[in-house]
Amino acid sequence: MNHTNEDRVKIALLAIAATGLVLGLILLLSGQENVARLIWAAATAPILVALLVQIVRSLLRRELGLDIVAALSMSAALAFGEALAAVIVALMYTGGSFLESFAEGRARREMHALLARVPRMATRYVDGGLKEVSVDDVLPGDLLLIRQGDVVPVDGTVASPHAVLNMSALTGESLPVPASRDDAVLSGATNAGDAFDLVATREARDSTYAGIVRLVENAQASKAPMSRLADQWSVGFLVLTLLIAGAAWWLTGDPIRAVAVLVVATPCPLILAVPVALVAGLSRAAHFGVLIKGARPLENMARIQTIILDKTGTLTDGRPQIASVLCAEGETEDEIVRLAASLDQASKHPIAQAIVTAARQRGLELALPSDTREFPGDGVSGNVGGTPAVVGGYSFVARHAEAARLPLPEAEAGSVIVAVAVAGRIAGYIVMADPVREEVVEMLAGLRREGVQRILLATGDRAAVAERIAGGLGLDGIHSGLTPDQKVLVVLTERKNGAVMMVGDGVNDAPALAAADVGVAMGARGAAASAETADVVLLVDRIERLRSGIEIARHSRRIAMESVVVGIGLSVLAMIAAAFGYLQPVEGALLQEAIDVAVILNALRALRITPSVV
Structure with missing residues (x-):
């Protein structure tokens, strides 16, 4: 397992807190209480310093979070002689931080799997022989040998009679897919059969897999509106915590009650549940061949009310x-x-x-x-x-x-x-x-069950063609003979009724995809322009995966909200109990740690979401 420098620091701080706590307990049991207190205070100090540095950096970025409560609780516990509570809070804070990193790493595993498979070398035919070259040196028209087990380095077409490809890393499709001469092959697929020849059609940087890697990297760096809302809620929760702690001290004259309130409020499920659940949703969607470009599009997908579908390559197969x-x-x-x-x-x-x-x-x-x-x-x-x-x-x-x-x-x-x-x-x-896809009827019915209110067809084809294709599908509206600008107008008009999703696969769909709240591109065969513009790319040429993506988005958001509401509710109840003297600082620290662990484990449920269509 590879660790970044930040991970190593977290592990080191966690080790310091755990070692200090255990060593202090041993000294306490041997009758050396004063030495034990010194050990606990010494173990807390580096965690507190690191936390203060992090708070200063956050404030410089104009961000305010609940790390301040953790710093206040450790400082107050040390100031009022509750060294054991202080070191437990330190252990709780470092353990929670490490657990959050672990949970996010677990949630991102499908994305990391995509990144880890990026091919670096290719085997090219040169002057009647074979030569290993960098994938960056491969040009369109080059003839490549794809050995058994190799990852296809660039987009191309099969130049041998037969090939067998494993597309699971791209689409979640577990069964090998056969291919014949002249069939298109996406980079990132794995050769699951005998070696075959491939004619490159694109350079590596322009190939499908390179585009997917760029999208994944952008998705990992994204932040959802819900996460930003959680940051805003955390400010309110911080104020509530300080009010309860201050009132407990002022009304009873007992500072230990204030310390207990601060301890039990650290850290808050707000800063843990939302990012873990949403990133888990992104990862789960990628497993099923639905690449969502970030947490913001994921959350937008969860509230879609209207879906606008292009015809060619979307409702229909796109191939005569x-x-x-x-x-x-x-x-x-x-x-x-x-x-x-x-x-x-x-x-x-x-x-x-x-x-x-x-x-x-x-x-x-x-x-x-x-x-x-x-x-x-x-x-x-x-x-x-x-x-x-x-x-x-x-x-x-x-x-x-x-x-x-x-x-x-x-x-x-x-x-x-x-x-x-x-x-x-x-x-x-x-x-x-160009027939209607077999799965369209069931897919549309499934979208209705998922809460989508309106489903429309928007196409550049003639009215007669559009009506023939849409006949019997139960669509809420048909717009035919549209130019790209007119498709944008349809999207903007429908946005008055709620969040809009546009689904297409051609260059002419790109403006409408950009105008929608969520643009979805049929990326398996669609134009590069639409895939780059879209918020979501279906990596497999199966329109029913659209429903899978919406299901995963809605379940992920629901799990995040459940974690936040339950976690905050339990924390507030614990703070009230501490204010009335029913919880001591040490007991409060242990209780809050249990709440945090429960919240993260609940958020990770998003990794087990199984859509109706897989």
């Missing part, structure tokens, strides 16, 4: 798929798809690549096309197996082939018809569509 295939007499579906995919290998158009992917998923053996010529926006012509073929839009293909004997199918809103001609005649049609 074959909806149906119509064949001329004598042709088969597989043969039509095989011919189209063979020729479309020469094109980078999204529809062409979708047909190629579908053919490979069907296990079809593609031929190598020849004499290919691409007509941008229209289609591709060439030879497949020595036979002339044309693939593309109907009007384009019809100019290169005889009319089909089968009628042209009627295209639904949002679908695309691809015509396939072979040997001068149209042999069939492939109907392509």
Whole structure:
């Protein structure tokens, strides 16, 4: 376990307090009470000095916290001869500080796991051989060897027939994910199968994993509004503590009661529960592939009332798929798809690549096309197996082939018809569509159960397409034909009804993501601009993880509030008991330590949150 210098100081102070307490007790039992008191006072002194230094630094930053109560209680206990109580407070303070650091470290473990996996070297093919190079030297187009167990260093595409990837560190997905030639691979994935080749598509600094690391580092340094509110509450609690202590001394004339009140108020659950619970929530969300960029977005997620969804890549898969295939007499579906995919290998158009992917998923053996010529926006012509073929839009293909004997199918809103001609005649049609994700209906119902009041669709597509996609989903509103600026206007309008979340995956969504209280980017395949602008990035291409993130955020905030309310309530009751003389300083110190431990353990419950969808 690695420790920072600050951790080492905390451990040293804790050791001094514990050693002083034990040594003093031994001397007390041996009849040397005066020496025991000196030992306890000596053990308290360095903790008190360190605490005073910390208070001065906080005041210079214009921060006021409950460390002042700890310093007052130790000072008062020493001044009035309660050395044993003073050293117990010192032990309690140093132990609580160390326990808080340990709890936050435990809470951040998923984030630390991401940071610890950052690859430093890559194996690159150079002049027919292999060479170990720094990941910073890898350029787009370089061919890399990814050995079994290696972490993929940069974003790229598979250059081997097959690959098996473990995505658990990125998405929480425990099962290995198979990949085929030309499939995209995110940096940070682990090779769980045989070695495979990878063609780099981005430099290391621009790759997915580097972006995730930057987001994690920013998240760790963040502070939630709830934490700042806790700081403000701590001032009120400090005033209440001093009033109760002063009243107990003034009304009874017994300074020991004031000491007991100060002791039992140190430290307060306010400064422990909130950061531990929220950081635990951040860590838990990261485990399920929901990267939240800080405690502020986490808390904002807990109060979302309206969710605005983009269509492409969010409600829909974002990748066209074959909806149906119509064949001329004598042709088969597989043969039509095989011919189209063979020729479309020469094109980078999204529809062409979708047909190629579908053919490979069907296990079809593609031929190598020849004499290919691409007509941008229209289609591709060439030879497949020595036979002339044309693939593309109907009007384009019809100019290169005889009319089909089968009628042209009627295209639904949002679908695309691809015509396939072979040997001068149209042999069939492939109907392509971007279907609604299977999990969307259940996800939307789950969001309703989580308390989301309004769910809207905001898309740049035509009204007919938007209505077809949204049909049966029970959305509260559909906004179609929007420009990026108009999407921002929708977000700002909805903010009047409460906190708004915007979900998207494209560059055109970035302004709306920035305008929302919480912007969520589909980061697995989304544009870098939207991922950088968003407050939350879904590292796995599964929209239902949105619900998981909201569940975790709401449960984390609830746990933080429970810890604060219960902890403060118990502390106030203990202070009142001390003011009435029912608790002595030593007893109060032990009781407050028990309260602090209970509060931290309760806050760590956020690490065990299991969302409905995993």
